[in-house]
Amino acid sequence: MKLHRKTGLRATALGALAVSGALVLTACGSDDNTNPSGEKKPTAASDVKCDGAKGQLLAAGSTAQKNAMDLWVKNFQAACSGVEVNYQAIGSGGGITKFNQGQVAFAGSDSALKEEEVAESQKICKGGKGINLPMVGGPVAIGYKLDGVDSLVLDASTLAKIFDSKITKWNDPAIAKLNPGVKLPDVAIQAFHRSDESGTTQNLGKYLSEAAPADWKHDPKTKSWPAPGGQAANGSSGVAAAVKDTNGAIGYFELSYAKASSISTVKLNTGAAQPVEATTENASKAIAAAKIKGTGNDLALSLDYKTKAEGAYPIILVTYEIACDKGNKAETLPTLKAFLNYTVSDEGQKLLSDAGYAPLPAEIAAKVREIVPTLS
Amino acid sequence: MATATTHTPPPPGPHDTTPPKASAPSQAGDRIFRGLSRGSGITLLVIMAAIAVFLTYRAILAIAENEGNFLTTSEWNPAGDPPVFGIAVLAFGTIVSSIIAMVIAVPVAIGIALFISHYAPRKLAGPLAYVVDLLAAVPSIIYGLWGAIFLVPYLGGLNKWLDQYLGWTYIFDKSGEGVARNMFTVGILLAIMILPIITNVTREVFLQVPRMHEEAALALGATRWETIRMSVLPFGRSGIISASMLGLGRALGETMAVAVVLSPSFIISGRLLDPGGGTFAQNIAAKFNEANEYGRDALIASGLVLFLITLLVNGAARWIIARRKEYSGANA
Numbered sequence: 001m002k003l004h005r006k007t008g009l010r011a012t013a014l015g016a017l018a019v020s021g022a023l024v025l026t027a028c029g030s031d032d033n034t035n036p037s038g039e040k041k042p043t044a045a046s047d048v049k050c051d052g053a054k055g056q057l058l059a060a061g062s063t064a065q066k067n068a069m070d071l072w073v074k075n076f077q078a079a080c081s082g083v084e085v086n087y088q089a090i091g092s093g094g095g096i097t098k099f100n101q102g103q104v105a106f107a108g109s110d111s112a113l114k115e116e117e118v119a120e121s122q123k124i125c126k127g128g129k130g131i132n133l134p135m136v137g138g139p140v141a142i143g144y145k146l147d148g149v150d151s152l153v154l155d156a157s158t159l160a161k162i163f164d165s166k167i168t169k170w171n172d173p174a175i176a177k178l179n180p181g182v183k184l185p186d187v188a189i190q191a192f193h194r195s196d197e198s199g200t201t202q203n204l205g206k207y208l209s210e211a212a213p214a215d216w217k218h219d220p221k222t223k224s225w226p227a228p229g230g231q232a233a234n235g236s237s238g239v240a241a242a243v244k245d246t247n248g249a250i251g252y253f254e255l256s257y258a259k260a261s262s263i264s265t266v267k268l269n270t271g272a273a274q275p276v277e278a279t280t281e282n283a284s285k286a287i288a289a290a291k292i293k294g295t296g297n298d299l300a301l302s303l304d305y306k307t308k309a310e311g312a313y314p315i316i317l318v319t320y321e322i323a324c325d326k327g328n329k330a331e332t333l334p335t336l337k338a339f340l341n342y343t344v345s346d347e348g349q350k351l352l353s354d355a356g357y358a359p360l361p362a363e364i365a366a367k368v369r370e371i372v373p374t375l376s
Numbered sequence: 377m378a379t380a381t382t383h384t385p386p387p388p389g390p391h392d393t394t395p396p397k398a399s400a401p402s403q404a405g406d407r408i409f410r411g412l413s414r415g416s417g418i419t420l421l422v423i424m425a426a427i428a429v430f431l432t433y434r435a436i437l438a439i440a441e442n443e444g445n446f447l448t449t450s451e452w453n454p455a456g457d458p459p460v461f462g463i464a465v466l467a468f469g470t471i472v473s474s475i476i477a478m479v480i481a482v483p484v485a486i487g488i489a490l491f492i493s494h495y496a497p498r499k500l501a502g503p504l505a506y507v508v509d510l511l512a513a514v515p516s517i518i519y520g521l522w523g524a525i526f527l528v529p530y531l532g533g534l535n536k537w538l539d540q541y542l543g544w545t546y547i548f549d550k551s552g553e554g555v556a557r558n559m560f561t562v563g564i565l566l567a568i569m570i571l572p573i574i575t576n577v578t579r580e581v582f583l584q585v586p587r588m589h590e591e592a593a594l595a596l597g598a599t600r601w602e603t604i605r606m607s608v609l610p611f612g613r614s615g616i617i618s619a620s621m622l623g624l625g626r627a628l629g630e631t632m633a634v635a636v637v638l639s640p641s642f643i644i645s646g647r648l649l650d651p652g653g654g655t656f657a658q659n660i661a662a663k664f665n666e667a668n669e670y671g672r673d674a675l676i677a678s679g680l681v682l683f684l685i686t687l688l689v690n691g692a693a694r695w696i697i698a699r700r701k702e703y704s705g706a707n708a
């Protein structure tokens with residue numbers, strides 16, 4: 001019995017060691033963004049105007065723009081000493097909730113504020129309301145893995161049928177017709193979607209229901225996957241990993257995930273002369289076709305998913321920063337304006353394409369640049 | 377503390393015999409200790425009640441606007457217009473995955489516990505016990521990643537085999553293509569995760585079997601297996617049950633590992649090898665981030681149901697143990 005006690009104790013000690021070891025390691029991992037001695041690149045941050053920015057700026061929202069935020073925050077903090085920007089990537093819904101409770105200075109969101117959310121924001125924005133400022137765009141790539149097929153062209157209609165389990169084999173005539181000269185194997189299609197709710201899913205759904213309304217009859221507004229059938233994985237990274245591992249798989253995720261795991265992406269036949277590849281430039285071209293549907297200072301965009309413009313990749317995601325047009329908190333206002341000024345500046349936007357995002361088209365960026373200084 | 381209102385000399389009751397004369401300081405110590413322990417007990421009840429009240433309040437907010445039947449609808453769309461959501465799929469998935477986990481884990485855990493306590497050479501028993509303990513220290517997200525990256529591809533072959541030879545059982549009938557992101561895989565993963573707690577508690581109980589029982593059995597000429605069957609297992613039964621219930625509690629509430637491994641969909645299907653299904657905790661993890669205020673209330677309502685199921689499981693465990701008090705070495 002005594003011997004046994006001892007082993008129990010030792011095991012506890014080992015377990016405790018393992019746990020505390022893990023804690024120490026995680027602590028290291030998440031340290032770098034608060035590191036005050038962030039290395040200053042000589043070229044970076046030259047364009048940042050700090051204009052009275054000080055203290056802490058809290059923000060929360062979309063995970064889709066997290067990587068862009070990380071870059072911006074790093075450069076901004078390096079240029080303006082004593083300023084801390086804290087962006088929590090908790091999802092668009094959570095970001096909007098926090099914004100409307102007055103907990104954060106701005107929220108990041110994959111979709112523009114709904115009417116009732118705008119109404120709610122008037123409580124926080126004294127004398128004003130929440131407005132949508134487009135800031136980060138990006139292509140949603142359709143990745144696939146099919147041994148022996150290096151290049152694949154699909155259009156909205158076949159894509160809708162594939163994700164709706166109407167086309168189940170890779171050598172289906174509809175796919176063969178779009179890919180003359182490509183030897184398609186007799187392999188079952190395994191379509192992967194997101195198992196969690198996501199703005200990425202929502203944007204793909206909007207694209208499919210606008211570009212192929214006859215083949216995609218599901219609710220375009222839902223953030224959870226609407227179609228029965230298919231398989232799911234958690235997060236963009238999960239979908240990318242599942243596609244990479246499975247022969248015959250197809251799935252959707254932000255372009256950066258496809259690049260990071262070297263997954264082949266589908267070229268889209270949009271009706272333009274050449275099939276369009278998912279690249280950041282092609283996504284910017286599609287965003288340029290968007291119309292502004294917001295009124296006044298609100299720049300909510302209505303994306304043109306049916307665009308046939310040459311080289312415009314239409315499956316795009318635009319994320320907004322949501323702030324008050326009037327009635328921002330006095331203590332964070334200078335920091336908020338300085339930070340948003342930086343993110344929409346030429347330099348801030350240029351950083352985006354390195355991270356797999358699409359910079360805003362010049363026209364829209366110019367509008368955002370006009371509005372940011374008017375925030376009060 | 378809360379009980380500070382008690383008067384120093386207790387008023388003599390009607391049928392009062394001579395009150396025990398204790399020295400003053402120890403009486404004060406008794407009172408403080410009684411107050412402290414009562415306070416702790418009450419605190420616990422208050423915490424539980426507060427959780428229940430919070431969950432119920434938020435759940436009522438959500439259920440009041442639900443257009444579907446909360447218990448029988450197999451759909452989850454609280455952001456829709458009108459909002460429709462129900463827990464049928466979640467309850468089914470939670471229970472099925474836990475049953476698979478229990479079916480796999482309990483016999484294996486008893487086997488390991490017996491091996492460590494009665495069969496293994498002393499030199500091996502110690503290290504083996506550490507390893508089992510360490511399994512419990514691995515965070516669940518790690519199991520999830522391991523499951524998604526390593527286990528899922530490997531189980532594809534097992535799924536095909538089960539479909540081919542046991543497909544006639546319906547539950548192992550695989551209707552289509554698809555990788556092994558299904559309830560069966562989740563069950564295996566949960567089984568591994570609940571193994572250490574069941575093994576450890578069971579092993580403790582087995583080690584408490586009175587030496588005399590075993591020696592008596594051996595003296596009657598029983599083999600080692602017969603000894604175990606006649607003295608160890610009957611003595612440990614209530615311990616095994618309570619250990620299993622502890623494991624079941626963990627399996628019911630496991631979140632991240634399931635969320636990472638499962639390919640969820642809102643379908644109730646007994647075909648374990650097809651992707652689909654969902655559990656309460658997995659659904660909360662998957663939907664919480666992007667949910668709006670009302671969607672969160674709906675998720676909290678589903679959380680309330682999980683809370684009730686867990687309470688029922690624990691209640692059942694206590695009841696089973698209470699019935700077999702005579703053996704009890706574990707529920708003191």
